[in-house]
Amino acid sequence: MSIVWYFDFISPFAWLQWPKIKELAQTQPVTLRPILFAGVLDRVGQKGPAEIPAKREFSYRYVLWRAQQTGQTLRFPPKHPFNPLAALRLCIAAGCDVRATDAIFDWIWGQGQVADTIEALAPVAKQLGMADPATAVADPAVKAQLKANFDAAMAENIFGVPTLSIDGRLFWGGDAHEFAMDYLRNPAMWDEAEMRRVATLPVGVSRL
Numbered sequence: 001m002s003i004v005w006y007f008d009f010i011s012p013f014a015w016l017q018w019p020k021i022k023e024l025a026q027t028q029p030v031t032l033r034p035i036l037f038a039g040v041l042d043r044v045g046q047k048g049p050a051e052i053p054a055k056r057e058f059s060y061r062y063v064l065w066r067a068q069q070t071g072q073t074l075r076f077p078p079k080h081p082f083n084p085l086a087a088l089r090l091c092i093a094a095g096c097d098v099r100a101t102d103a104i105f106d107w108i109w110g111q112g113q114v115a116d117t118i119e120a121l122a123p124v125a126k127q128l129g130m131a132d133p134a135t136a137v138a139d140p141a142v143k144a145q146l147k148a149n150f151d152a153a154m155a156e157n158i159f160g161v162p163t164l165s166i167d168g169r170l171f172w173g174g175d176a177h178e179f180a181m182d183y184l185r186n187p188a189m190w191d192e193a194e195m196r197r198v199a200t201l202p203v204g205v206s207r208l
Helices: 012-025 037-044 053-070 085-093 098-110 122-127 133-138 140-155 174-185 187-191 193-199
Strands: 003-007 031-034 163-166 169-172
Touching: 003 012, 003 140, 012 053, 012 098, 012 174, 031 085, 031 098, 031 140, 037 140, 085 098, 085 133, 085 140, 098 122, 122 133, 133 140, 163 174, 169 174, 174 187, 187 193
Parallel strands: 003 031
Antiparallel strands: 003 163, 163 169
């Protein structure tokens, strides 16, 4: 099966799912595909959680609670949301593998550090052995790859991050991880009668 994980370092929910993705990558080939979440929101015409004050407060408290429940460290960076472009490009420039992704995630959410410029990310770049990170992230090939990642996400109808795509079946959010793993074990579940029926329900009146 083709397994792709779409994520943005801006998302604390992606950080919460990351340990499970690392575990999955030990037994299955997983393509890590960083994308710009803001671009997804613009394309689908939605506001981000941090743009709705009450949802922002709930979401921040909720991710902290979830981290506490699992014993996972989660420290918010000084500002959130922040511009994640430097982190996304650094990940691609460093090879977009588990090591690079892990280092950047840990810097932002494990240590709660600033990550909105390549200068702020210099310690991570040094850890990854990059002598000139500013030049690396400015490489047109890196920028083109980030755009290609976004185009691939849009082609798959991605509407949020993090999302696992398994042979084109989308599992949105870290709380859908067990659903995704169950599908991996039993892909026939997707074709069960009730699964098919709910996917084709007519749209009713949503607003009065």
